[in-house]
Amino acid sequence: MVAGVQIHTAVAPKAQSEILTDGALEFLAALHRTFESTRKSLLDAREDAQRRFDSGVPLQFPPETAHVRAEPSWHCVPPAPGLEDRRVEITGPTDRKMVINALNSGAKTFMADFEDSSAPTFANLINGQVNLRDAIRRNIDFESGGKSYKLSKNPAVLIVRPRGWHLDEPRITVDNTPLSGSLFDFALYFYHNAHDLIKSGSGPYFYLPKMEHYLEARLWNDVFLFSQSYLGIAHNTIRATVLIETLPAAFQMEEILFELRNHSSGLNCGRWDYIFSFIKKRRADRSAVLPDRKDVTMTVGFMDAYVRLLIQTCHKRKVAAMGGMSAQIPIKDDPKANEVAMAKVRADKLREVLAGHDGTWIAHPLINEIAGPVFNAHMLGPNQYHVRREEVRVAAADLLNTTVPGQITEAGVRENVSTSLAYTAAWIGGNGCIPLNYLMEDAATAEITRVQLWQWVKYGARMDSGQPVTVEFVDKLVAELAPGVRKLTPGVKEEHVNVAVEYLKGQIRKQWPSEFLTSDLMPYLALADGVPAKWQKAAL
Template identity: 80%
Template sequence: MCKFLTHESALRDAEPRRGTSAFVNAIRCFNRPPTTMVHGVKILSNVVPQAQAEILTEDALTFLAALHRTFESTRQNLLVARDVAQRRYDSGVAFDFPPETAHVRADPTWHCAPPAPGLEDRRVEITGPTDRKMVVNALNSGAKTFMADFEDSNSPTFASMITGQVNLRDAIRRQIDFEVGGKAYKLVATPAVLIVRPRGWHLDETRVAIDNSPVSASIFDFALYFFHNAHELVKRGYGPYFYLPKMEHYLEARLWNDIFLFAQSYIGLPHNTIRATVLIETLPAAFQMDEILFELRNHSSGLNCGRWDYIFSAIKKRRADRGTVFPDRKDVTMTVPFMDAYVRLLIQTCHKRKVAAMGGMSAQIPIKNDPKANEIAMEKVRADKLREVTAGHDGTWIAHPLIHNIARKVFDEHMLGPNQYHVRREDVRVAAADLTNANVPGKITEDGVRSNVSVALAYSTAWLGGNGCIPVNHLMEDAATAEIARVQLWQWVKYAARMNNGQPITVPFVDHIIDELAPTIKSTVPGIKEEHLRITTNYLKGQIRQQWPSDFLTSDLMPFLTMADGVELRWQPSFL
């Protein structure tokens, strides 16, 4: 048991405040953060002692510190390499397949690990954050797997990160059943197989310091989940399975593989027990699919088309190219040339290496009280899933349990076996120019501008309030879709794009729309705070004035969550 210097008496004596949970009151009662007994490790945020005792144990923090001290310098070097690569792209260097790894792509003899238990058939995967109700509903949804998300659909308050770990631990041990409002939440006999997505390499966990530096959010999420659950998962017939987000280079996959080897040795788990699916959601990664699989080959369970982040990356990485100005977000579909090429190459690459080629997320969600509108939305889901399964995908993503039956029916009709690894797609020939083809039919409209402003403001404001995925106009929006909205607004202003009515998109024009729509966000996202809306309004106005857009809005806004968690801003970004 980890020893903490905490104000337990303050917790015992705290009086509940009207309309506020005991959990929140407990946090408020602490006036200084706990200090751990693990050398060099400090928990900087105010958290509940029970969560500390159960998750932030001395042994777990010792493991976390070992990972940090072994791998943090490599992570930092890889992040510097991202910046160097971006400057090369800005100077006009073309995207291409790496010449130094041509032999890896050309060699047909190597394959990845066979599917681990529970990952042979992944025809429908449901995704969502790690709150307790979501975890139970997702595991009970009928989907083959559940990707529990610490990343894009999650607002990383420290409380949510720690309680999310508690929820996953309890789900694995089948101790998650609970009742609220007279409704019982209880796991079914055969729940979905659990896969966990940690945060990306670019993010720091600012509430935990090791040797006076913030720990990697990726390592933090991975370490706590793996340490507490890996042996238990294996005992129950499965294993520690992960989704790895936002990588930009095969060396970033090598870092993950090295961490897997270290972690398995550390706790005495056989090597190659871990399995990881990599989301191909950055433009540079699309040119290195073989290499990413090769680096992770003994731990690999395939690749996924992270479509929304991929569109975001396609704009951001080619930010200096005025020839890549895209039309309204709704027109950048999976059938436009550069997206179609990306899909075909991913399926071919995965099946050549005998691993899963997973499809992406349809943004539509069920529409209550409007059967006609709901049927139109669900038909879009059917068409999207039909496109995926006939292209050769081995599974697809859904965001809502009520969409499971639609996706499942399409895949059951067209994928008779557990997967489609036999669909080799040897007809596919994808060149570098195909992946960077900026020919996207469509127009920029005022409705498109307004939609982007609304989504960027609504999501960012909700995120600051602790909500990482929200419905807007019957679409599920998360960090990835909000990022598209943000960088499109920047791109349109930067290159003086014109709408279909001939009007140029200027800073004053976008400012006017932001000011007009900001007051309406309160009805879109009930319960938001005026302070948060003011922050995101100013942030969005600042973004359209930048020479280049920020890499990630989550990185930009994280200091506000850090401050809300009671942590002094020691790593304050310049925009604040």
């Protein structure tokens, strides 16, 4: 029993109870009591900023931090052990088989994900912590389906992505207030593993998602300083890579690095969430309507500007500029289609390395056979910090450029409806990462489908046929496609599909789209975990 801490769901079996120890809960409570008020104020600031954007105030580089951007002398700390060469990073959820296969994939690092590729059921969260703890101690071997899984002698370096600042963790409260999902994921991993990671020659390394302001990075830095002191670990041991995956963050890259400069290991182009944020933050701007998702590539104006600025910024401050995820996955039953898909992956990775990126993301071990050779051929050292890109000049208008070749097609609308329904139903059922049409879909890609449908309906966008995208048209597609969702995502229950249907139909009718589907739908997971109604927020 820890004073002020309540767990509102069952904790079993024994391995899970070993994660939620009194010491770990005391650490969680200390973090919550120290930083929760700041987190809440920063989330309120996001809402204030959105109201300004809606009123027509344009995004810009913050004038109050011009001195940070102009000062050439500051740099981030050198790479920590194991992070000097990150040419291929594999990402995925924290289930036991995935953890072993990812660590054995041949990639340099593995980002174990509690965020967009994981549905945060309590079992997923706690079992994920168990799996990472066991992997660090090399006790993760197991058998499944007559096959043995065990770690190789030289596994990938482990990096963990906690959930974003916006998500609460309703299964645990401190002083009658739900925990931050970010602090829950971070704290349990750090508390149980930091000392062992350091002893092994590595360290506690993190990916930080969904930030919208440099003050949110400052909050993370304060959390790191507090946590290192709490466990008696030297300051600046933690390393964090920030995903630049919101439109406001793209205007504050240097400031974010500056706030984390003693703990920073770079920035990452979180391309899918970035597209989602681009639409959401400019929701009141009719000129920001985008075409089919497939046409919003990394070479269109606003995406290219964002990439060039990120690489220049990182190398100016001597940290890694990580590339993003290609959505394609291997197609085993169609060699010709697989050849086309893998050619797209190869072209994407070639674009990244030639632009100056220091590494890239993959979602499947077989993609390493493509990404690895591309980076090996063109990045002869451990990184490309020397590629300064000093010729790059990116203005605010470049980051807001909505000139995107392409059209809205019925096929694109149908794909968005199908993907939104399938992913939402799978997420409610506890699965946060699903293959659909030979693409790996996670919360970020599903969010694009949701807000695009909202945007097209909101502004009466017309398809290439001339027909407008209306509520009635989307409703018709929902009714047509919903019965096939369970075939697309085996294991999904009919009740989950029904929730997905009502959620999407509700979203396209709203004045403004919800901030995050994961926030909206979290009450369903909390309900399934037996959390009392008073700790659940209303969904839909």
